[in-house]
Amino acid sequence: xxxxxxxxxxxxRFNNAEKIILVILLAVLAAYALSLxxxxxxxxxxxxKTPNFYRKHIIEFPEPITIENYVNAYSNFYLRSDDVxxxxxxxxxxxxxxxxxxxxxxxxxxxxxCVMAYxxxxxxxxxxxxxxxxxxxxxxxxxxxxxxxxxxxxxxxLHLYDTMAGSWFMSFNFLGMYYLVFYEFFKSMPKDxxxxxxxxxxGRYTVLLRIVFPLTRNMFFTxxxxxxxxxxxxxxxxxxxxxxxxxxxxxxxxxMSIAKDGWSNVTQKIAGAMLVFLPVFxxxxxxxxxxxxNVTMGGVxx
Amino acid sequence: MExxxxxxxxxxxxxxxxxxxxxxxxxxxALPLIQFxxxxxxxxxNSVLLSFQFYNGETSNYEFLPLNDFxxxxxxxxxxxxxxxxxxxxxxxxxxxxxGFLATLVGVGLSMIFSYYVFKKMFGxxxxxxxxxxxxxxxxMVSVIIFNYFANSAVKDVVVKIFHGSMEYGxxxxxxxxxxxxxxxxxxxGFGTQLLMYVGAMNNxxxxxxxxxxxxxASALREFVSIIFPCVxxxxxxxxxxAFAQIFVNQLSLFSFFGTSxxxxxxxxxxxxxxxxxxxxxxxxxxxxxxxxxxxxxxxxITLGVRYLLRKIGPSVD
Numbered sequence: 001x002x003x004x005x006x007x008x009x010x011x012x013r014f015n016n017a018e019k020i021i022l023v024i025l026l027a028v029l030a031a032y033a034l035s036l037x038x039x040x041x042x043x044x045x046x047x048x049k050t051p052n053f054y055r056k057h058i059i060e061f062p063e064p065i066t067i068e069n070y071v072n073a074y075s076n077f078y079l080r081s082d083d084v085x086x087x088x089x090x091x092x093x094x095x096x097x098x099x100x101x102x103x104x105x106x107x108x109x110x111x112x113x114c115v116m117a118y119x120x121x122x123x124x125x126x127x128x129x130x131x132x133x134x135x136x137x138x139x140x141x142x143x144x145x146x147x148x149x150x151x152x153x154x155x156x157x158l159h160l161y162d163t164m165a166g167s168w169f170m171s172f173n174f175l176g177m178y179y180l181v182f183y184e185f186f187k188s189m190p191k192d193x194x195x196x197x198x199x200x201x202x203g204r205y206t207v208l209l210r211i212v213f214p215l216t217r218n219m220f221f222t223x224x225x226x227x228x229x230x231x232x233x234x235x236x237x238x239x240x241x242x243x244x245x246x247x248x249x250x251x252x253x254x255x256m257s258i259a260k261d262g263w264s265n266v267t268q269k270i271a272g273a274m275l276v277f278l279p280v281f282x283x284x285x286x287x288x289x290x291x292x293x294n295v296t297m298g299g300v301x302x
Numbered sequence: 303m304e305x306x307x308x309x310x311x312x313x314x315x316x317x318x319x320x321x322x323x324x325x326x327x328x329x330x331x332a333l334p335l336i337q338f339x340x341x342x343x344x345x346x347x348n349s350v351l352l353s354f355q356f357y358n359g360e361t362s363n364y365e366f367l368p369l370n371d372f373x374x375x376x377x378x379x380x381x382x383x384x385x386x387x388x389x390x391x392x393x394x395x396x397x398x399x400x401x402g403f404l405a406t407l408v409g410v411g412l413s414m415i416f417s418y419y420v421f422k423k424m425f426g427x428x429x430x431x432x433x434x435x436x437x438x439x440x441x442x443m444v445s446v447i448i449f450n451y452f453a454n455s456a457v458k459d460v461v462v463k464i465f466h467g468s469m470e471y472g473x474x475x476x477x478x479x480x481x482x483x484x485x486x487x488x489x490x491x492g493f494g495t496q497l498l499m500y501v502g503a504m505n506n507x508x509x510x511x512x513x514x515x516x517x518x519x520a521s522a523l524r525e526f527v528s529i530i531f532p533c534v535x536x537x538x539x540x541x542x543x544x545a546f547a548q549i550f551v552n553q554l555s556l557f558s559f560f561g562t563s564x565x566x567x568x569x570x571x572x573x574x575x576x577x578x579x580x581x582x583x584x585x586x587x588x589x590x591x592x593x594x595x596x597x598x599x600x601x602x603x604i605t606l607g608v609r610y611l612l613r614k615i616g617p618s619v620d
Contacts, residue, residue: 014521014522015521018521018522018523021523022424022522025415025416025419026419026424026425026426029416029419029426029430029433029434032430032433032434032490033429033430033433035490036433036436036437039448039449039452040448042452042456043448043451043452046451058455058456058459059456059459059460059463059464112333112334112337115330115331115334116330116331116334118330119327119330119331120331123323123327125327127331131331131335134338138342139540139544140540140543140544140547140605140606140609141547141602141605143346143349143594143598144550144551144570144571144574144593144594144595144597144598144601145349145550145574145590145591145593145594145595145597145598146345146346146349146594147574147575147578147590147594148349148352148574148577148578148587148588148590148591148594149345149346149348149349149352149587149591150341150345151578151587152348152352152364152587153340153341153344153345153348157340157344158340169337169341170341172333172334172337173334173337173338173341174334174337174338175338175342204322204323204326205326229439232441233439233440233441233442233443233444234442235441235442235443235558236557236575236579239579240575240578240579248441249441249442249443252441252443252444252447253443253558253561256443256446256447256561257561266451266455269447269451270447270448270451273441273443273444273447273448274444276441276443276444277440277441277444280439280440280441281439283439284436284439288432291435291439292431292432292435292498
């Protein structure tokens with residue numbers, strides 16, 4: 001009942017002109033939703049068509065329905081390396097690369113942001129202020145074309161080019177929005193927890209590991225999940241920095257652009273794309289409340 | 303007296319505590335700082351050096367250009383720009399980058415309006431919130447594959463079979479619709495993160511302020527202009543500033559769509575990535591580095607100026 005009253009109140013505040021704007025806005029949003037649903041619906045439908053049927057009936061329902069595209073997309077999920085050996089890189093190795101890359105990079109980046117934010121939020125040294133200001137400046141400072149130099153440094157200085165360790169090292173980076181999210185969280189965290197533990201004789205590392213990290217667990221997990229999805233979906237970094245360690249997204253890019261690799265026809269490519277999307281979609285279905293509702297600039301919303 | 307006697311030990315205790323704090327602090331920040339110094343400061347410094355160097359194939363080393371030809375890498379770019387808007391590759395790419403920037407601005411504005419809809423909990427708000435977020439979790443290659451075939455084949459089939467119209471080329475094959483379709487795609491998939499940030503900022507607005515406006519009879523438009531917009535202005539100005547900062551970085555997903563053959567649609571960001579990706583060994587990084595430095599020199603004062611202006615002209619939360 002209360003809900004009904006509230007809703008009526010909200011609607012009654014719109015005058016006629018605003019109601020028209022509201023209807024237009026609703027129409028735009030509905031069109032957006034429809035375009036997304038139609039496109040994915042069409043893609044799912046196409047993935048169950050035979051290649052011959054697809055060629056003549058692009059928008060019709062599949063007849064007969066076949067899972068052959070999925071089977072073929074899976075069995076042809078391999079690449080040939082670009083080096084002289086031209087060795088076959090199979091699905092298992094690609095999955096392993098993807099997991100090492102996505103889990104490793106998302107964990108290390110989140111850890112770097114979290115640890116740096118904790119240190120700079122809790123200890124008011126000059127360096128803390130410099131770090132905070134640097135993060136803000138770097139966010140708006142346009143650096144164009146540092147890519148060649150990054151490759152140069154990885155190859156010639158660090159000798160980590162085309163290695164998983166190189167991508168992990170690059171990801172151990174505290175710059176960006178999530179540092180600020182953690183920073184605000186630690187700034188607003190009461191000092192009582194730390195002080196009580198210290199009176200009980202706990203050292204700084206014990207406080208960090210036993211008190212601070214468990215309190216941050218929720219936000220740490222959400223940020224890591226968001227980063228995991230970014231790394232899982234990324235193909236451009238592996239393509240440039242570790243071409244010898246293809247990930248799933250990188251493989252899909254190769255299948256799209258290089259005819260000698262993997263998937264040969266449209267329906268197989270669409271089915272393969274669905275296979276790659278599936279794990280992320282499952283994660284999203286399970287954790288959508290965390291992903292959509294948890295992180296704001298001011299910290300975490302419980 | 304007792305106090306005086308305690309002082310040295312207290313001081314020692316304090317000093318020890320400070321030292322331990324310092325050591326603990328250093329142990330936490332050391333590794334992230336080393337990473338920052340190498341991957342940001344050294345990388346960008348080296349980027350400047352590379353723009354004044356050339357790759358000597360005989361020695362397999364990067365060497366500085368002779369003094370009489372020190373700006374060779376930059377001169378090549380200026381030579382190209384000197385050919386005018388019709389013939390200059392770099393000017394054509396800069397023009398496409400500007401189109402991308404305008405599309406980003408459209409996305410920033412639309413995201414705010416959509417976020418207001420979600421924040422006001424209007425019809426279907428939860429559904430739209432999820433729908434608007436979904437594209438940001440789809441792998442770029444997956445959405446590109448599906449969008450590519452949909453825009454090129456399915457749309458054409460719909461026009462011909464359902465609307466009985468004629469359509470010779472798909473949207474991404476027709477030179478007249480190619481750029482527009484790419485810009486649409488980039489706006490279309492880009493609402494997710496902005497929506498989260500805007501809705502988060504709107505949720506931080508105090509209920510009492512909104513209730514007071516409601517009691518005063520403020521319309522929704524008045525509420526948006528006088529309360530919501532000023533309160534989310536800092537978020538809005540970050541997005542606009544970043545949009546400026548990213549003008550020459552934005553690739554418009556061209557590499558995902560066309561690989562290395564986006565040709566007439568190329569943006570500066572796409573070109574730089576394409577060039578670096580194509581260099582399999584120690585090749586010619588220098589002209590790309592010079593282009594990056596030049597773009598940074600152009601866009602840096604613009605971005606800082608925009609940030610200053612946005613702060614100066616922004617609405618007051620008071």
